[in-house]
Amino acid sequence: MQKYEINFKEEKVYIGIDVHKNQWHVCVRTADLSMKPFCQPPSAESLKKWLTTNFPGGTYISAYEVGFTGFSTHYALENVGIRNIVFNPGDISDSQKERSSKTDAVDCMKICRNLMNGELKPIYVPSPSELSGRGYLGARDTAVKKRQQSRQRIKSLLYRNGISYPKEFRESNKHWTRLFNSWLESVANELGGGEVYRLSSLLEDMRFAHLQSLEAGRKILSVVHQWHKEKYELLLTVPGVGRHTASRICLELPDMSYFKDEDHLAGYIGFVPDVRSSDKTVYVRGISYRGRRMLRSAIIEAAWRAISKDPALGMAYTRYIKRGLKPNNAIIRIARKVLNRIRFVLRTGQRYETSTAR
Numbered sequence: 001m002q003k004y005e006i007n008f009k010e011e012k013v014y015i016g017i018d019v020h021k022n023q024w025h026v027c028v029r030t031a032d033l034s035m036k037p038f039c040q041p042p043s044a045e046s047l048k049k050w051l052t053t054n055f056p057g058g059t060y061i062s063a064y065e066v067g068f069t070g071f072s073t074h075y076a077l078e079n080v081g082i083r084n085i086v087f088n089p090g091d092i093s094d095s096q097k098e099r100s101s102k103t104d105a106v107d108c109m110k111i112c113r114n115l116m117n118g119e120l121k122p123i124y125v126p127s128p129s130e131l132s133g134r135g136y137l138g139a140r141d142t143a144v145k146k147r148q149q150s151r152q153r154i155k156s157l158l159y160r161n162g163i164s165y166p167k168e169f170r171e172s173n174k175h176w177t178r179l180f181n182s183w184l185e186s187v188a189n190e191l192g193g194g195e196v197y198r199l200s201s202l203l204e205d206m207r208f209a210h211l212q213s214l215e216a217g218r219k220i221l222s223v224v225h226q227w228h229k230e231k232y233e234l235l236l237t238v239p240g241v242g243r244h245t246a247s248r249i250c251l252e253l254p255d256m257s258y259f260k261d262e263d264h265l266a267g268y269i270g271f272v273p274d275v276r277s278s279d280k281t282v283y284v285r286g287i288s289y290r291g292r293r294m295l296r297s298a299i300i301e302a303a304w305r306a307i308s309k310d311p312a313l314g315m316a317y318t319r320y321i322k323r324g325l326k327p328n329n330a331i332i333r334i335a336r337k338v339l340n341r342i343r344f345v346l347r348t349g350q351r352y353e354t355s356t357a358r
Contacts, residue, residue: 008058013029016112169183252292
């Protein structure tokens with residue numbers, strides 16, 4: 001009796017994966033064959049075993065949308081020999097029927113179809129070592145946020161109890177100094193028992209968060225000086241870019257060779273307009289919600305500092321204001337210029353020379 005062996009050699013096998021904590025929903029297709037979606041344990045090894053059994057010899061290409069697992073699923077799939085891409089959920093195309101009957105099976109089928117049609121645009125996947133450095137940034141961001149929350153709650157407590165700031169602390173730039181914190185501790189005499197405990201607790205939380213942010217900042221600078229010292233020193237020559245912004249750029253921004261041009265870089269960070277248009281009506285709804293949010297905020301802060309340090313940027317900002325742009329809109333344009341300067345020093349390896357106004 002003649003025996004036939006199935007072989008998918010040199011044939012591409014597309015796999016759409018809807019990733020969940022307890023299981024993966026998987027859809028597999030080739031140019032001529034489509035399998036019914038199925039569930040499996042959340043394991044790259046299990047998927048590879050199924051593929052080698054049912055599609056032996058094929059070239060396996062998978063995709064999943066970035067989510068709570070981050071890039072760990074990507075690393076696992078790549079390690080077992082499955083070429084994988086990670087994409088933004090907003091990039092997938094679907095029909096109204098698919099949107100109205102959203103299930104995990106439908107989702108993995110959409111991913112598989114989009115992948116096979118070449119409609120999915122992969123996002124940048126950092127290496128494990130890059131993610132390790134970003135962990136310090138996340139720790140500092142969390143600590144700074146907690147510190148800010150504690151400060152807001154302290155001010156709310158003062159307002160709630162009718163306590164006004166002394167004359168020397170009326171201006172906001174005088175807040176959170178050593179003298180201001182000493183005054184806060186003396187306020188306890190004006191409060192009742194429960195509020196005294198609440199204020200003491202908030203002050204302790206604020207101090208602890210502050211120490212955490214300082215420790216994380218030291219770790220960040222240590223990593224940057226170890227792995228990105230030359231890049232870091234180049235960035236400090238750009239007007240407005242300080243230590244924290246330069247460190248964040250070193251740890252969050254991919255190598256400039258990844259970006260095709262200035263627009264690609266601006267889109268990665270999020271300095272592109274969110275536009276809606278119909279016929280002759282165009283609505284510009286500010287900058288895109290997509291991008292590296294914390295990195296974008298850091299560059300915008302650098303832009304505010306840059307307009308007072310770089311005469312050309314200061315003049316450009318003034319022109320935007322005279323044209324009727326609001327300050328927050330004008331500074332976005334300045335931030336884009338700062339970003340172009342950052343791109344220049346990183347691509348060329350040359351220190352930035354401050355522009356002159358003409």
